[in-house]
Amino acid sequence: MSKKIAIIGGGIIGCLSAIKLRESGFAVVIVEKNKIGEESSWAGAGILFPLMPWAYSSEVYSLCESSSxxxxxxxxxxxxxxGVxxxxFKTGMKLxxxxxxxxIQKWSKKNSYEIKNSTFNxxxxILFPFIAQIRxxxxxxxxxxxxNKIGIDVVENTELCKINNKEKILNKWGTKKGDPVEADYFLVxxxxxxxxxxxxxxxxxYPIRGQMIQYKASSLKINHILYFDGFYVLQRKDGVIIAGSTVEEVGxxxxxxxxxxxxxxxxxxxxIPALKNILVENHWVGFRPGTKNNIPIIGKDIKYENVYINSGHFRYGITMAPKSAEIINSLLVESKI
Ligand SMILES: Cc1cc2nc3c(=O)[nH]c(=O)nc-3n(C[C@H](O)[C@H](O)[C@H](O)COP(=O)(O)OP(=O)(O)OC[C@H]3O[C@@H](n4cnc5c(N)ncnc54)[C@H](O)[C@@H]3O)c2cc1C
Structure with missing residues (x-):
């Protein structure tokens, strides 16, 4: 019989981990306190590369490079x-x-990424033609x-509680509703x-709040992701323009x-000065799982033998999710519990 793994949290990290683990033959259930994909993974810009890759460690870079x-x-x-x-799309990014x-030139040469000298207004x-975005x-x-189609169970509106267990191996994890979740492994x-x-x-x-705004679709067209002075502006396929973001430690x-x-x-x-004439139709916040230097925790829990963590992807969780899911899948496939 397949080993069962309960995944706590249905953001991009939980969902891509679930898909990988299901493909490896685990029975998988995602337990989500609200609905799948409505927190940080909903709120992001969807730029599929670090904004200033030369400023990050090789750990961050290796989690990002195959994402696009x-x-x-x-x-x-x-x-x-x-059908969704x-x-x-690969719009490229202009810094x-x-x-x-x-x-920047040193970084691009070392990592064999093409960059082009360019202008904007x-x-x-500098144009980074290989950078893509997703919505x-x-x-x-x-x-x-x-x-749902590939046989992953989803339990929504169910919040897991703090673990209250003296043993190093858990087989049940309590929920606020009362009924515990039972599994061979748990992935946070x-x-x-x-x-x-x-x-x-x-x-x-820890939470790092990010705020973004969305401008109504108009005749204004932007060909690339634009990044200036720590701030980006980009356009979706239907013409809306989003801009952000803030980085705030406010709980x-x-x-x-x-x-x-x-x-x-x-x-x-x-x-883009022309944005002055366009209506801001949406403004939202999201809570990034902040960590020091954007480096997530992917591995066994500090305390429990059959609990694993895949979290703390801070500013680049959409980008890092595929590689992080691969790593956690390998660890669980190799686990001997
Ligand atoms: C404004 C903004 C812009 C961003 N832009 C980008 C970008 O351009 N590119 C990029 O790669 N990344 C970007 N990010 C970062 C990225 O969105 C995050 O790193 C990523 O979404 C984290 O995914 P996650 O699955 O860990 O978290 P989440 O999506 O927050 O998922 C965690 C889930 O766990 C659930 N949960 C929490 N506690 C419990 C519990 N006790 N029981 C059950 N369920 C629970 C929550 O309800 C939530 O659904 C941005 C983020 C923000 C906020």
């Missing part, structure tokens, strides 16, 4: 299987007024339909909320204030 290729193929499969298009040209720029709300919608993918059920991870994985505060709207508009309009 994965999503290009996976998106085709999702369209075929679910996650809108993968406007780069400050550290030499470092009379400013100097997170649509990606998560398609994935939620796909996981609860993003910014990890320390609420595994307090040992407090200050290791789980969801309140949206007018001063942040003004800040986001000011930054976006610095990049």
């Amino acid at each position: 290729k994965f999503y290009e193929e996976f998106s085709k499969k999702l369209v075929q299987e679910t 298009d996650p809108e993968f 406007i007024e780069p400050k550290n040209l030499e470092e 009379k400013s100097s720029a 997170p709300p649509r990606l998560m919608k398609a994935i939620s339909l796909y996981i 993918t609860s993003g910014a909320w990890v320390s609420m059920i595994r307090p040992e991870y407090k200050n290791i994985i 789980f505060d969801k309140e949206i204030k007018s001063d942040s709207l003004n800040y986001l508009k000011k930054k976006a309009e610095q990049v």
Whole structure:
């Protein structure tokens, strides 16, 4: 009989891990406190590469490098299987007024990525033609339909509690509703909320709020992801333009204030002044699972033998999810419990 694994949290990390583990023959259930894909994985911009890759460690880079290729193929499969298009497309990214040209050139040469000198509205720029984007709300919608098709069980509106167990091996994990979840293995993918059920991870994985705005579709066309002074603006296939983001350590505060709207508009309009005449139709917040230097925790729990963690992907969880899922799958396939 297949070993059963219960995955706690149905964001991009939980869902892609579930797909990999199902493909390896595990019986998989995702337990989600709300609905699949409605937290950080819904809120992101969907840029499939670090914004300044030369500034990160090789650990971050190795989790990111094959992402675009994965999503290009996976998106085709999702369209075929679910009819929902996650809108993968390789728009490339323009870094406007780069400050550290030499470092960027060195990085691109070392890693064999083509970059091109360019301009944007009379400013100097560098184009990274290989950078792609995906639309997170649509990606998560398609994935939620796909996981049902491949036999992954999903239990929504069910919140796991803090573990209350003296043994090193768990076979049940309590829920707030009462009935525990039973499994051979547990995988924690609860993003910014990890320390609420595994307090040992407090200050290791913590919420970092990000806010974004969306401008209504208009005749304005943007060909690339534009990145200027720590801020990006990009366009979806239907013409809406999104801009962001903030990086704030304020806990789980969801309140949206007018001063942040003004800040986001000011930054976006610095990049594209014509946005002044377009209506902002949406403004949202998401809680990234923050970690030091963007490096996630992928491996066995500090305390429990049959509990694993795949969380803390901070700013690049959509990008890192495929490789992280591969790593956690290998660890669980090799596990001897
Ligand atoms: C504004 C913003 C912009 C971003 N832009 C990008 C980008 O361009 N590119 C990129 O790669 N990444 C981006 N990110 C980061 C990326 O979105 C995250 O790193 C990624 O979504 C994390 O995925 P996750 O599955 O760990 O977390 P989540 O998507 O937050 O999923 C965790 C899930 O666990 C559930 N959960 C929590 N506690 C429990 C419990 N006790 N029991 C059951 N379920 C529980 C939650 O309800 C949630 O659904 C961005 C994030 C934000 C906020």
